[in-house]
Amino acid sequence: MKRLLILGAGTAGTMAANKLRPQLPRDEWNVTIVDQSDTHYYQPGYLFIPFGIYRPDEVTKPTKRFIPSGVDLVKAEIDKVVPDENKVLLTDGKELPYDYLIIATGTTPRPDETPGMADDLGGSVHEFYTYNGATALAEKLRTWEGGKLVVHVTEMPIKCPVAPLEFTFLADAFFTEQGIRDKVDITYVTPLEGAFTKPVASKYLGDMLDTRNVHLEPDFMIESIDAEGKKLVSFDEREIPYDLLVTIPLNMGADYIARSDLGDDLNYVPVDQFTLLSKKYDNIFAVGDASDIPASKAGSVAHFAMDLFPANFMNHIQGLKMTEPFDGHANCFIETGHGKGLLIDFNYETEPLPGKYPLPGVGPFSLLKETEINHWGKVMFRWMYWNILLPGKELPLPALMSMAGKDTGDL
Amino acid sequence: MPTATIAGHEVQINDEGFLTEYDEWSEDIATELAGNIGVEMTPRHWEVIKWLREDYKEKGETATTRRVQTVGGFPTKEQFQLFPKKPAKKMAYIAGVPKPHGCV
Numbered sequence: 001m002k003r004l005l006i007l008g009a010g011t012a013g014t015m016a017a018n019k020l021r022p023q024l025p026r027d028e029w030n031v032t033i034v035d036q037s038d039t040h041y042y043q044p045g046y047l048f049i050p051f052g053i054y055r056p057d058e059v060t061k062p063t064k065r066f067i068p069s070g071v072d073l074v075k076a077e078i079d080k081v082v083p084d085e086n087k088v089l090l091t092d093g094k095e096l097p098y099d100y101l102i103i104a105t106g107t108t109p110r111p112d113e114t115p116g117m118a119d120d121l122g123g124s125v126h127e128f129y130t131y132n133g134a135t136a137l138a139e140k141l142r143t144w145e146g147g148k149l150v151v152h153v154t155e156m157p158i159k160c161p162v163a164p165l166e167f168t169f170l171a172d173a174f175f176t177e178q179g180i181r182d183k184v185d186i187t188y189v190t191p192l193e194g195a196f197t198k199p200v201a202s203k204y205l206g207d208m209l210d211t212r213n214v215h216l217e218p219d220f221m222i223e224s225i226d227a228e229g230k231k232l233v234s235f236d237e238r239e240i241p242y243d244l245l246v247t248i249p250l251n252m253g254a255d256y257i258a259r260s261d262l263g264d265d266l267n268y269v270p271v272d273q274f275t276l277l278s279k280k281y282d283n284i285f286a287v288g289d290a291s292d293i294p295a296s297k298a299g300s301v302a303h304f305a306m307d308l309f310p311a312n313f314m315n316h317i318q319g320l321k322m323t324e325p326f327d328g329h330a331n332c333f334i335e336t337g338h339g340k341g342l343l344i345d346f347n348y349e350t351e352p353l354p355g356k357y358p359l360p361g362v363g364p365f366s367l368l369k370e371t372e373i374n375h376w377g378k379v380m381f382r383w384m385y386w387n388i389l390l391p392g393k394e395l396p397l398p399a400l401m402s403m404a405g406k407d408t409g410d411l
Numbered sequence: 412m413p414t415a416t417i418a419g420h421e422v423q424i425n426d427e428g429f430l431t432e433y434d435e436w437s438e439d440i441a442t443e444l445a446g447n448i449g450v451e452m453t454p455r456h457w458e459v460i461k462w463l464r465e466d467y468k469e470k471g472e473t474a475t476t477r478r479v480q481t482v483g484g485f486p487t488k489e490q491f492q493l494f495p496k497k498p499a500k501k502m503a504y505i506a507g508v509p510k511p512h513g514c515v
Contacts, residue, residue: 155477161514191476192513193500199426201515219497221476221487235487236496250477264470265481273471294472296514330514344515352515 002029005088005098007078009035009063011043011390012288012302013104017071018392019310032072032096034088038063041131042385044299044378047163047335049134050126051174052142056135058382066390078105081260083281100317103257103269103286107159107297109133109249114154117249119227125245128167129159137246141174146183147243152232153190154222157266158251159289159297162344164188165195165208166335167246172212173337187215189232189240194218198351200410201344204368208336251297253290268292273348274325275312276305285313295328295348303389304329307399329401331357333378341374343367347401353408358397360405367406418443429504436464436507445505456493456505459485463506473508475499 004024006013017033024031045059067073077091081101088096109129111117117125126140127133151168158164168188175181188195188209195209195216196202209216221235225245232240253267262269262280269286270279273293278284286292287309288302295301305326312322328348335341343365344352356363364373388395415424418439423431428447430436441460445452452460462483466474476499480487487498494501503510 155475156511156513165515190513191499192511193497196515197510197512198515205515219500221491221499223487235491265478270470292470294470332514334515346514 002099003097004029004031004100004102005096006031006033006102006104007081007088008104008106008288008290009033009037009040009067009073010104010106010288011299012106012290012306013102014040014063014066014390015303015306015392016102016104016287016309018066018068018390019306020313021068021070023310023314026070030072031070032074033067034074034076034078034090034096035063036075036077038075040066040390042382044160044385045382046128046131046134047160047166047170050128050137050141050167051170052138053170056131056138059131061386068392078254078256079259080256081262081284083260083262083284086283099283100313101281101284103262103284103290104288105254105257105290107251107253107268107289110252111247111249113250113252114222114225116225116227117154117247119225123227124230124243125225125227125247127247127249129163129248129251140244144244146175146180148185148187148241150187150189150232150240150242150245150247152220152222152245152247153192154248154250155191157297158248160332161296161298162332162334164190164248168214169208169212169337170335171246172214185215186213187217187240187242189217189220191221192218200354201352201368203410204354205342212337257290264292266292273328275316275322276309276326277316277322285309293326293328296330296332298330298332299385299389300331301329303395304331304399306392307394327400329399331397333374333381335375335378336370339375340370340372341378342370343374343377345401345406350401350403350406353406353410355406357405358402427510429510430507433464433467433507441505441507444507448501448504450494450501450505452505453493455489459483459490459493459502460506463502463508467506467508473499473503473511475511 039060040063042059045054048054079089079091126137175184223235224233257263257267271286271291276285289297308324311324331345346352354368357365422435490498499511
């Protein structure tokens with residue numbers, strides 16, 4: 001029997017299990033998936049928890065419900081991969097041998113990587129990129145009476161790169177609806193040169209912070225957080241005071257990747273950006289956020305890549321050429337508050353452009369434009385995630401980005 | 412894309428003056444680009460710029476300030492000394508690689 005081992009039962013790993021199991025003959029292949037948690041988290045929902053739009057229990061379901069029959073689900077922590085011996089060591093001392101390995105252990109926020117960031121976490125410093133963080137922030141916002149709110153991005157790349165902006169828009173709407181917007185001073189702090197950095201998106205959306213009365217602090221390379229003095233300090237000695245800091249800590253891949261010598265400086269696995277095959281090992285792939293492909297770390301990227309991946313994987317294990325190159329396609333709803341949203345659609349080569357999606361001229365979704373329909377798309381997406389995407393069913397959307405429906409006049 | 416003549420070479424640039432073709436870069440172009448933003452190239456500047464170009468070739472993405480420190484070995488403070496105020500953007504401009512960006 002041959003063994004396919006999948007590390008991580010998040011979005012990409014679960015989809016890999018659901019899509020590959022039916023294609024691999026059961027009398028020839030064992031498929032095993034390892035995860036340290038019993039719970040599958042709908043991570044796009046974290047954004048809504050702080051504002052009480054989702055309850056925490058609305059973003060979780062048991063992992064095992066999404067693992068198909070014929071796939072062994074192992075609950076364990078990974079110690080390391082030993083690629084030269086084709087095996088994975090678990091922290092409980094067990095070993096899992098493999099013929100092919102798919103790494104899908106994602107990325108996590110690391111407040112410890114910035115001096116001072118972890119000192120007051122849960123007090124005046126919060127984050128919403130984890131279930132616990134989002135829940136704690138909901139508790140904080142429920143009784144917060146206002147002051148200086150600073151939304152801060154530590155360094156790129158981060159998971160769901162638009163989420164900090166969405167958080168900012170939703171915060172503006174939330175405090176307005178609470179009747180305390182005049183008591184809240186919002187500042188958006190980014191290491192990039194602006195909140196918007198792509199020329200066409202900047203042209204259409206560039207005033208979104210101004211119109212919401214949000215201050216922008218660009219080019220801010222954080223050196224440390226002074227938790228006692230409640231301020232951010234940058235390498236060029238700027239200081240930003242806060243009463244409530246909502247930060248997006250440095251994001252990194254899992255630590256076992258570093259212990260296995262499989263990752264780059266942020267523990268992402270270097271892979272070919274078209275096939276997701278490891279640059280170092282011919283029987284290791286990295287999918288979803290765990291890889292170093294120069295695409296957004298987003299569920300939609302995992303999803304579109306996973307539409308193409310099974311055909312490539314099946315070819316590769318038969319010694320054939322992988323013929324379905326991935327283009328880095330991403331498609332993200334951006335909540336803008338008050339029941340509206342934006343949609344962006346882009347890939348490695350093409351920046352977000354205005355137009356309609358998925359049907360040219362029809363939509364129903366509008367690209368780079370605030371509409372109520374876009375908001376409902378985001379709301380509906382949670383149902384699609386649980387019922388269509390995770391089980392590996394086909395969504396009637398092309399995996400590769402299409403220029404049809406896009407307005408190229410601004411290029 | 413507009414073109415420009417830099418240090419005697421005709422090259423393609425974007426609206427912000429960044430080279431858009433990796434292979435059109437050369438050292439004399441870099442020297443002129445550096446001059447445009449008030450940076451005088453020293454051996455240490457060249458080390459950073461050449462590392463950034465090599466890293467871009469391998470990764471397909473411009474290194475962040477953090478990566479220039481942890482992998483390249485150029486401390487962030489020093490990056491600010493060599494390329495004042497906006498090291499990430501200035502380094503990318505001189506090295507002929509895309510400026511660091513988000514997805515919108």
